[in-house]
Amino acid sequence: MQDKRGLRLTWRRWLFVVVALIGAASAFLLHSEPHLRAYLCPTCSGFHEVSPNIYADSQATDAQIEAALQGFDAARDRLHKIYPNRAADPVWLLCLSGNCGVSDGPRPLAMAYLNLFVFVYPDGATATILAHEMAHGELHARLGTARRLVSQPVPTWFDEGLAVLVSQDSRYLEFASGAVTGCKAGDWPEPPSDQSSFRRQAATEAEALYTASACKTIAWLDDHGGINATPALMDRIRSGDIAVR
Secondary structure, three states: OOHHHHHEEEEEEEHHHHHHHHHHHHHHHHOHHHHHHHHHHHHHHHHEEEOOOOOOOOOOOOHHHHHHHHHHHHHHHHHHHHHOOOOOOOEEEEOOOOOOOOOOOOOOOOEEEEOOOEEEHHHHOOHHHHHHHHHHHHHHHHOHHHHHHHHOOOOOHHHHHHHHHHOOOOOOOOEOOOOEEEEEOOOOOOOOOOOHHHHHHHHHHHHHHHHHHHHHHHHHOOOOOHHHHHHHHHHHHHHHHOOOO
């Protein structure tokens, strides 16, 4: 009996240690990752809902919020042209004042966390950037969020290139009469397929990589029915019928 009591005591101690470690790790994560903290409890982080699933920081002005919501309307219109039926519906956290409890220094325009939420900084609250992030969400939702965690269903250049096309980003695309006619001409490098290499190179070669990705994506889509066939192509990619290479 003494041995059994000792064994139970040992397991309780180990359980306490494991729970304590998990608690400490969670506390550290929430402290060091304000974006995640804001998603888990927007009001605790100074955000309030300004539209369904869209939160703005409490220091944002009415004019900033109104401009951002107009950007959302325009972004949805661009997305609807390619995806008539939405598959993704993330939470949007808009840090429109630029002061949301994050450290100073260089910041991205927006950061997407799987298909759960997107954290947007002031310069990212535009129709183009919002549509770009929406396009990522649609692609990932249609190809499978869980699958993306363990594999890479499409090359990063396709993921980024398609987002450029859906968002109609004039930094990398040519237009005629308001319609995209192709990517901007230039001697562009071969864009990386893996995410880590792409992110690393994009830090210094963003224009070249995103333009090259758009060019390569346009070429692939032209061989598979064009950009309007994108929803059906996502189904075929997910089923393994075709692959992006």
